[in-house]
Every structure is written in structure tokens, then in C-alpha cells.
Amino acid sequence: MRATLRWAHADLRAHRGEALFIVLATAGITACLLLAGALFSYAADPWQRVFTQSDGAHVWIHTRADAEPDRLAGLEGVTGVAGPFATARTTVELGGARAAVELRATGPEPPAVARPLVTAGRTAEGGADDEIVLEGSLAAALWAEAGDTVTVRGGPGVERELRVVGVADTAERRYAPGERPGIAWLPPEALEALAPAPEQTGRTVGLRLGDPGDTDFTVQRAVTLLGADRVQEVTRWQQARGEAEGENRLLGLVLALFGLGALLAAALAVAGAISTRIHGHLRDISVLKAIGFTPAQVVRVFLVQHLAFALLGVATGAAVTELLGAHVPGRIGEAVDLWRRLPGHTWTVLGTTAGSVLFIATATWLAAWRAGRVPPVPVARTAVPRGPGALTRLERRALGKDVPPALVLGWRGAFPGRLRSLAAVGRLAVPLAMITVALGAWATLDRFRSEPGEVGLPAALTVREASPGGPGGRPVDVGRLASGHPDVTAVHPGAEAQALVPGQTTTITLRGLGTDADPYPFALAEGRLPGGPDEAVAGQGLLDLLDVRVGDWVRMTVQGRPQILHITGRTIEPEDGGRIVSTSLDNLELDDDGTTEPGFHRLVLRDGADAGEVGADLAASSGGRLEVREVPNPADGFAAARGVVAGLVAVLALIGLTELSTLLGARVRDRRRDLLALKAVGLTPRQIAGVMVVSTGVTALAAAVAGTAVGAVAGTWLIDALSHAGGVGAGIAQPPSPVTLLLVVVSAVAVSAAVSALPAARAARRRIADTLSETL
Numbered sequence: 001m002r003a004t005l006r007w008a009h010a011d012l013r014a015h016r017g018e019a020l021f022i023v024l025a026t027a028g029i030t031a032c033l034l035l036a037g038a039l040f041s042y043a044a045d046p047w048q049r050v051f052t053q054s055d056g057a058h059v060w061i062h063t064r065a066d067a068e069p070d071r072l073a074g075l076e077g078v079t080g081v082a083g084p085f086a087t088a089r090t091t092v093e094l095g096g097a098r099a100a101v102e103l104r105a106t107g108p109e110p111p112a113v114a115r116p117l118v119t120a121g122r123t124a125e126g127g128a129d130d131e132i133v134l135e136g137s138l139a140a141a142l143w144a145e146a147g148d149t150v151t152v153r154g155g156p157g158v159e160r161e162l163r164v165v166g167v168a169d170t171a172e173r174r175y176a177p178g179e180r181p182g183i184a185w186l187p188p189e190a191l192e193a194l195a196p197a198p199e200q201t202g203r204t205v206g207l208r209l210g211d212p213g214d215t216d217f218t219v220q221r222a223v224t225l226l227g228a229d230r231v232q233e234v235t236r237w238q239q240a241r242g243e244a245e246g247e248n249r250l251l252g253l254v255l256a257l258f259g260l261g262a263l264l265a266a267a268l269a270v271a272g273a274i275s276t277r278i279h280g281h282l283r284d285i286s287v288l289k290a291i292g293f294t295p296a297q298v299v300r301v302f303l304v305q306h307l308a309f310a311l312l313g314v315a316t317g318a319a320v321t322e323l324l325g326a327h328v329p330g331r332i333g334e335a336v337d338l339w340r341r342l343p344g345h346t347w348t349v350l351g352t353t354a355g356s357v358l359f360i361a362t363a364t365w366l367a368a369w370r371a372g373r374v375p376p377v378p379v380a381r382t383a384v385p386r387g388p389g390a391l392t393r394l395e396r397r398a399l400g401k402d403v404p405p406a407l408v409l410g411w412r413g414a415f416p417g418r419l420r421s422l423a424a425v426g427r428l429a430v431p432l433a434m435i436t437v438a439l440g441a442w443a444t445l446d447r448f449r450s451e452p453g454e455v456g457l458p459a460a461l462t463v464r465e466a467s468p469g470g471p472g473g474r475p476v477d478v479g480r481l482a483s484g485h486p487d488v489t490a491v492h493p494g495a496e497a498q499a500l501v502p503g504q505t506t507t508i509t510l511r512g513l514g515t516d517a518d519p520y521p522f523a524l525a526e527g528r529l530p531g532g533p534d535e536a537v538a539g540q541g542l543l544d545l546l547d548v549r550v551g552d553w554v555r556m557t558v559q560g561r562p563q564i565l566h567i568t569g570r571t572i573e574p575e576d577g578g579r580i581v582s583t584s585l586d587n588l589e590l591d592d593d594g595t596t597e598p599g600f601h602r603l604v605l606r607d608g609a610d611a612g613e614v615g616a617d618l619a620a621s622s623g624g625r626l627e628v629r630e631v632p633n634p635a636d637g638f639a640a641a642r643g644v645v646a647g648l649v650a651v652l653a654l655i656g657l658t659e660l661s662t663l664l665g666a667r668v669r670d671r672r673r674d675l676l677a678l679k680a681v682g683l684t685p686r687q688i689a690g691v692m693v694v695s696t697g698v699t700a701l702a703a704a705v706a707g708t709a710v711g712a713v714a715g716t717w718l719i720d721a722l723s724h725a726g727g728v729g730a731g732i733a734q735p736p737s738p739v740t741l742l743l744v745v746v747s748a749v750a751v752s753a754a755v756s757a758l759p760a761a762r763a764a765r766r767r768i769a770d771t772l773s774e775t776l
Contacts, residue, residue, distance in 0.1 A: 019309060026313025027320065028658055030356050032651040034321040037348055038339035047171060047241050050117060052341050056171035057082050057114040057206025058215055058237045061222055062102075065198065067230040069205035072222050077214050082114035082206030086188065088196035089181060093151040094142040100181035101138060103152070103196075104204060105188040114170065114206045116185060121146030121166030129189040132162040137174040138182025139167045143464075143629050154194030162190065173240045202232060212237065265431040265655045295369075303364050310360040314353045322349070425699060429707035431656035432748060436711025437718065438649050439736040439744070444719055447734040448574075448633055455732050456523040456572035459492065459602035460611040463618065463628050478601050481622050487609035492520045493585055493598035499556040499563065501546060508542055509576050510558055512585035512596055521604065522582065525731040526550055527569030530583055536565040541578025541727025543570065554581070559590060570729060575632065578727030602631070660700065660752055693756050700752035704745040712736060 050056070057080075063069055069084040085104040092101045108126030110116065116123070116133065124131040132152070134144055144150060148164045168185070175182030209218055215236050223231050285298055293301075325336035339345055448455055463482055482491045492514040499510040514520030522529060522537055527550040530536050538554075546554055548567060555564050565583055573580045588596040605614060615628035712735045720730035736744075 022306070022309045023313040023316065026310055026356070026360065027317035028654060030314045030317030030353065031321045031325075032654050033352050033356070034318065034349065035325065035336065035651055037352065038325070038335045048342060049338055050169050051171035051237070051241075052338055054115050054117050054169075054171060055080065055113050055208065056237070058209045058212050059207040059219055059222070060172060060235045061205050061207070061219075061226070061231060062087070062233040062235075063203050063205070063226060064230045064232060065201040065203060067203055067226050069203055069226065071225060072205055072207060075207070075218060075221055075225070077210050077218055078207050079210045080113035080208035082111045082208070084203045084205040086191060087202045087204045088154075088191060088194065088200045089202070090153050090194070090196060090200060092138075092142065092153075092182075092184065094144050094148060097142050099138060099141050099175065101152075101184050102181045102204070103132075103191055103194070104183065104185050105191040106185045108187070113208045114172075116168035116170050118166045118168045121164070123168075124165055124185065124187050124190075126187060127189055128187055129193045130160075130162055131165045131186065131190065133166040133168050133185045134164055135172075135175065135183040136167055136169050138184065139164070141175055141182065143627060152194060155197045155200070158195050160190075160194055162186065171237070171240055173235055265434060265652060265659075299365060299369055303361065306364040307357070307361055310357045314356050318349055318353050425703045425706065428656060428659050428700065428703035429710070431652040431659065432704055432707030432744065433711035433714065435649050435652050435656075436708045436736060436741065436744060437715035438652070439740055440712065440715030440719060440733065443734040443736050443740070444732060447732070452633065453521065453604075454523055454572075456574050456728075457631055457633060458521045458523065458604055459631055460605045460609075461603040461615055461618075461628055462600050462631055463603060463626050464600040465625060465627070478598075478626065481626060482601060482603055482618060485614060485618060485621075487605050487614045488603050489606050490518075490521075490604040492518065492602045492604070493600075494520075494602055495585060495588060495590060495596050495599045497558055497588075497590055499558045499581075502555055508545070508556065509580045510556065510563065510588070511580060511582040512588040512590075513582055513602060514584055516584050516586045519584065520582070520602070522569070523572045523731075524569050525572050525729055527567075530568050534565050534583075534587055535568045536581050536583035536587070537569040537571045538567050538581045539571060539573030539576075539578030539727060540724055540729030541573065541576070542581055543567070544727065545579055556581075558588075561589065563589075572729050572731055574728050574732075578729055656748075657751070657755070660696075660755055689757070692759075693753050696756040697749050697753050700748050701745065704748035708741045708744050712741060 061069060061072070063084075065086075072078065073081045083104075085106060087105070088103045090101060090103065091098050093099075106124075108123070110123065116135075118133070119136065121133070124133055132150065134142070134150075139145065142150065144164050144167075146164055146166055149161050150164060151159060152162055153159050170183060172183060173180060207218065207222070209215065215238070219234055219236070223234070288298055288301070289295075321336070322340070326333055326340065328336065448457065452458065452460070463478055465478065479491045479493065482488055494511060494513045496509060496511050498507045501508055513522075516531075519529065519531070524537065527537070543549065548554055550567055550570055553564060553566050555562060557563070565581060565587070567581070571582065585596055585598065590596040603614075605611060611630050615630065618626055619628050716733040716735050719733035723732050724730045
């Protein structure tokens with residue numbers, strides 16, 4: 001052991017640069033993995049983000065008005081309390097849409113626990129009896145936004161109009177029509193003015209726990225303390241999180257894929273750096289074995305040395321990420337700041353660092369084990385890598401036609417050994433392939449903006465009557481008003497209802513869009529469009545839910561009546577997880593007379609038209625009789641994903657730069673012997689440096705071409721596969737444009753040339769005596 005430590009110390013003193021590079025590479029890759037984890041946590045779990053930022057409550061208890069929930073603050077394990085709030089359950093209306101709501105009386109200052117995160121507008125002012133803030137899902141169901149006026153029913157004969165001053169997010173369970181009321185916050189004065197009936201009133205309290213695992217036990221104690229007869233409902237954080245995860249399944253799958261790709265690229269970069277360094281010590285290994293070291297001792301030498309490098313590098317990377325990560329501008333800094341407050345943050349850091357050290361130890365052992373089999377003699381033949389051999393006929397002809405020697409010799413030196421060259425190209429191609437996949441995801445998000453009709457969003461606006469019946473009880477001709485606008489190319493009536501699937505266990509969305517005479521332009525991915533009685537198209541999520549295929553018949557229950565439809569095609573459905581079946585409005589029988597009156601109209605606009613401007617024009621021209629909303633675009637919900645994708649591209653670029661530095665160091669070291677020959681034939685130091693730069697550039701070019709080609713094909717397949725798993729359905733993937741792929745290739749070659757310029761120039765200016773002594 002003493003001899004092992006002495007050799008390791010001597011080697012460290014002799015190769016300070018290599019040791020520093022290994023430590024910095026390990027630190028950089030560890031930081032990249034931690035940043036990738038932070039970005040994944042930030043975007044893939046919006047519920048956890050809201051819960052953390054709002055200091056959410058783990059348990060919400062709804063009681064009768066005569067209960068005393070204040071006593072729950074003294075329960076063991078409770079670290080914070082939201083409320084208790086005086087509540088009233090009633091209904092809120094806007095433009096003919098009605099939703100159940102739980103009104104909560106809150107003060108002007110937000111609570112310390114479970115405070116609403118205002119995303120639009122502001123909070124209600126203290127003492128204002130005409131202001132209200134709606135939870136996001138409730139506002140979406142009502143088509144409400146800041147500035148609208150909603151009608152709230154109070155006690156018998158009481159009905160008041162309140163102005164929506166804000167929309168907020170909360171980590172509680174979301175509004176579900178017919179199942180669960182939405183949430184709205186208003187000042188106590190506004191709640192008193194509604195004069196709710198006693199049976200409508202109650203109290204609500206939120207409990208934040210020190211250990212979320214004690215949720216069930218805390219609920220039991222709370223119910224016992226308050227009395228089971230006074231507790232009306234209990235909701236847990238697991239329920240809210242489960243619902244939110246279902247809504248973000250596709251985004252989570254995409255980001256998980258990128259995280260695994262970053263992990264693979266990092267692992268290959270670390271393994272390549274270690275293997276390259278050990279390969280550079282073949283001469284030293286031969287000497288060690290010649291003086292009596294056994295193969296096991298050789299393995300132990302490198303294992304001890306690289307474990308020390310790994311511990312130092314991993315600790316440095318983790319410390320830098322923890323201390324400085326939150327100060328990085330943009331999405332990365334915001335993600336790290338939030339990630340540090342998540343419950344599993346400490347275990348994630350420990351698991352990542354421990355896994356990195358374990359992987360480095362494994363890679364070192366494998367490389368050292370292979371190196372331990374090197375025979376002690378002959379030293380020179382083992383230590384010096386073989387050259388590429390004699391010039392080929394093409395290379396000799398190129399030199400004879402005045403092609404710059406740097407290009408010919410650089411091309412010749414780019415692939416000195418078949419296996420090692422292929423391994424280097426493969427390791428460098430992995431991050432480039434993942435960058436191409438990320439760019440494909442970006443292009444797919446842009447496709448929702450540029451080509452919405454091809455991804456299930458042919459209509460840009462949804463229009464309905466603001467007050468059914470219009471002035472004087474006369475109906476409003478929505479179709480005539482909308483079709484009169486010059487930017488509107490088509491108006492399609494529609495209706496929507498919730499339907500129960502066979503077994504009565506799950507609800508799906510049944511839509512009637514267009515008519516038999518003027519069919520709706522569905523984005524068809526498979527089969528054919530509906531054209532006859534009882535024919536319909538469905539999303540992938542519905543086909544998977546019912547385990548049916550295109551061509552099958554499906555039965556459902558709508559408003560207590562059976563509805564049987566023939567599925568003729570599969571459409572791309574970006575809403576509701578694809579659990580949507582759509583047919584002609586003429587096939588629905590939602591009204592008592594066996595017909596269905598349109599509940600809204602979908603408007604298709606001409607290319608290039610601004611949906612916001614068209615909507616404002618229609619609302620103004622109708623004199624307030626029409627309520628116009630833009631059709632939700634999934635690209636809006638993936639706004640955070642754009643920043644995350646950009647961050648992951650940066651992380652992968654850093655990993656690729658690390659691998660490029662490893663490749664450059666190995667290339668300069670292995671080609672030291674060639675300096676003698678190059679200088680002997682008259683090449684200047686600048687030409688020699690050019691040979692090394694071209695050699696690295698050609699390798700980067702091969703890796704970039706292979707990486708972009710594989711990434712473009714694999715990215716399209718993966719995005720479609722993940723879209724299928726998320727219920728949207730295959731057919732939305734958009735590969736990067738040829739210009740983008742060319743830019744990636746050019747950037748990779750340019751970066752490789754820039755990075756290799758300085759080391760190549762320094763190596764080219766080394767004296768022949770130094771090169772000769774190192775070779776011999």
C-alpha cells in the first residue's frame with residue numbers, strides 16, 4: 001500500500017494538468033446532472049412547484065360552521081395552519097356558464113401557509129365587498145379572466161355581481177364539474193353581503209405537516225379532536241398531486257427521456273476520460289509490472305487515485321451547484337432555487353453524488369483491469385500507439401495537387417485506430433444526438449403555433465353567447481355575426497357533454513362539431529373522417545381507455561341515455577389526454593326533443609390572422625352579446641418546457657465539450673511521436689498545429705453527422721411514441737429543419753476547432769528533444 005500511495009503521489013506531481021482536468025470534468029458533469037435534475041423537477045411536476053412556492057398544506061379539512069378548527073394548530077406534527085376560513089358553498093355564473101364554488105373569506109394579507117399564487121391580476125383589497133379571485137381551473141371553466149364580472153348566488157333571494165380582480169393557482173384539488181366545487185377567495189365583507197343560508201356555510205382549515213408521511217395519522221387525530229359529526233370533507237395532498245400528474249404526463253415523459261439522455265452522455269464522457277488517461281499510462285504500467293507490481297496492485301493504484309479525483313470533483317460540482325446555481329440568470333436559476341426547497345432535494349443530491357462516485361470507480365476498475373494485462377516488455381511498442389500506416393493513393397494524389405498538407409494529414413490522423421476512433425466518435429455523438437432530439441421537441445412545440453390545423457387545432461377561436469337569449473329574449477345569430485368578419489373562413493357549431501364509459505367508472509368528453517352538410521376539419525391521423533349516421537372519430541387516449549381500434553363500435557351513456565358510435569378514424573387530440581370522441585352535431589341527441597342546440601361555435605381563421613385581434617373585433621361588433629375565447633394551445637402550457645429544453649441543451653453542450661476536451665488531450669498525447677516526422681519533412685509549427693486542429697475537426701464532423709442523423713430519426717420516433725403514451729396520439733412530431741441540423745454540425749466543428757487551436761499550437765512548438773525524450 002505504501003508503494004501504491006508513493007507512486008500515485010509521484011504521478012500526481014508529474015501530471016498535474018491531467019489530474020486537474022479529471023477533477024474539473026467530474027465536477028462539471030456532476031453539476032450538469034444536478035442541474036438536469038433541477039430542471040426536470042421544475043417542469044415535470046407543476047403541482048410540486050406550486051406546493052413549494054405557496055408553502056402548501058398537506059391536509060384540508062372542511063367542517064360545519066359551529067366547529068372549532070383553531071384547536072388543530074396544537075396537534076403534534078403540525079408546523080403551520082392556513083385559516084380557519086369562513087366558507088360558503090354556492091354557484092357562480094358568467095355568460096350562461098355555471099359552476100359550483102366554495103367561497104373563502106380571506107384578509108388583505110395572504111396567509112403564511114397555502115397562500116394563493118396570483119397568475120393574473122391581483123388579490124382582493126381589504127374591505128372591498130365587490131371583488132373576488134378565482135382559482136385557475138374554475139376560471140377556465142367559466143371562461144373568466146381578470147376584469148370580468150361574475151354573478152354569485154347567496155342566501156334566498158340574494159344574488160350579487162362581483163368583479164374578478166385576479167386568477168390564482170393553488171396546490172389543492174382542482175375544480176371538477178358535478179364532482180368537486182372550485183375555489184374562490186374574497187374579503188369577509190363580500191361574503192357577509194351575500195348572506196348565505198346556514199346550510200351553505202362552514203369553515204375550512206389547512207394543515208402543513210413536518211412529515212408528510214404522517215398524513216393519515218394526523219387526519220385521524222384531527223377528526224377525533226373536532227368530532228366526526230362536524231367534519232364534512234377531508235382532502236389530502238396525495239389526491240391533488242395524483243390529479244395534477246395525470247394532466248402533465250406527456251411533459252413528464254419527455255423530460256424524463258432528456259434526463260436519461262443527459263445521464264447516458266455524462267456516463268460515457270466520464271468513462272471516456274478515465275479510459276483515455278489510463279491508456280496514456282501504458283508505459284508507466286509496463287515499468288510498474290517490470291519492477292514487481294502484480295495486476296491487482298496496478299488496478300489498486302489507479303482505483304485509489306481516481307477515487308480521490310472523483311470525491312474531490314463530485315464534492316466541488318455539488319458545492320458549486322448548491323451555492324451558485326440559484327444565482328444563474330433565467331430558468332436554470334429559478335429551477336435550482338425551487339429545487340433546493342423540495343422535500344427530496346437532499347436525497348437527490350446524495351444519490352447523484354454517490355452514484356457518480358460509484359460509476360467512476362467501476363469505470364476505473366474496468367479500464368485499469370484491461371491495462372493490468374499489459375505485458376511488461378517490450379515497453380516502447382506498448383507505450384507508443386501505432387500510426388495510421390502508409391499514405392493511400394488518394395492521399396498521395398491530394399498532396400501532389402497542392403492540397404494543404406494540414407488537410408490531408410489531419411484527415412489521415414483523425415482515425416488512428418478503428419476501435420478507439422469509433423468509441424471517441426460514439427461518445428461525442430451521444431450528446432449531439434440528444435441535442436438534436438431536444439431541438440426536435442422544440443420544433444414540435446413550434447408546430448403547434450405555425451401549423452395548428454395539422455396537430456388537432458384547426459379552429460383558433462371559440463364563440464358563445466354572453467347571455468343566452470340576447471336582448472329582449474331574442475336569440476343571437478352567432479354564425480351570421482362571426483362569418484361576417486373578413487378573417488373568418490369557416491364557422492362550425494358545436495356542443496359538448498360528459499359521457500360515462502361502459503362500467504360507469506370513468507367519464508369521457510363527447511363532442512358534436514360541425515354538421516353533415518358542413519363537416520368539421522378534424523386532424524386525422526388514421527382511418528377516415530365521419531360521413532354518415534352514428535360515425536365518429538376519437539383520440540388515442542379514448543381508444544386506449546376502452547381498448548378499441550378504428551372500425552369498432554363504442555357504447556356510452558350521455559345524460560342517462562345510451563349513445564352508440566362507430567369509430568371511423570383516429571384524430572390528434574391535445575386536450576383532456578385524448579379521451580375525446582367527436583362526431584357531427586347532427587348525431588347528438590342532448591335536448592329533450594331529440595336534437596342538440598349548439599352551445600358554442602368554433603371559428604377557423606385565414607392563415608396569418610391574429611386570433612386576439614379577431615376576437616376583440618367580434619366582441620366589439622356584437623355589442624357585448626358574444627363571448628370570444630382563444631382555443632387553448634398546448635404550446636402555452638409548455639412555456640416552461642421551452643426554457644427547460646434550452647437548459648438541457650446547454651447541459652448537453654457542456655457534456656459534449658468535456659468529451660471533446662478528452663478527445664483533444666488524447667490526440668495531442670498520442671501524436672507526439674508524429675511531431676518528429678512532421679518537422680523532419682519541413683512542416684512549420686503553424687502547419688503542424690493545423691494538422692491537429694483538422695484531425696479533431698474531422699472527428700467532430702463525423703460525430704456531428706452521425707449524432708444529428710440518429711437524433712433526427714430517433715427524436716421523431718420517440719416524440720410520437722411518448723405522444724401515443726400521453727393520449728395525444730402519434731403524428732405530432734416535427735424533426736428539426738435541415739438548416740438547423742446543418743447549424744448543429746457547423747457549430748460542433750467550429751467549437752472543436754476553437755477548443756483545439758491553443759493546445760495544438762503549444763504542442764507544435766515543443767522542442768524535438770523534449771518530444772524524443774518522451775517517446776523513448
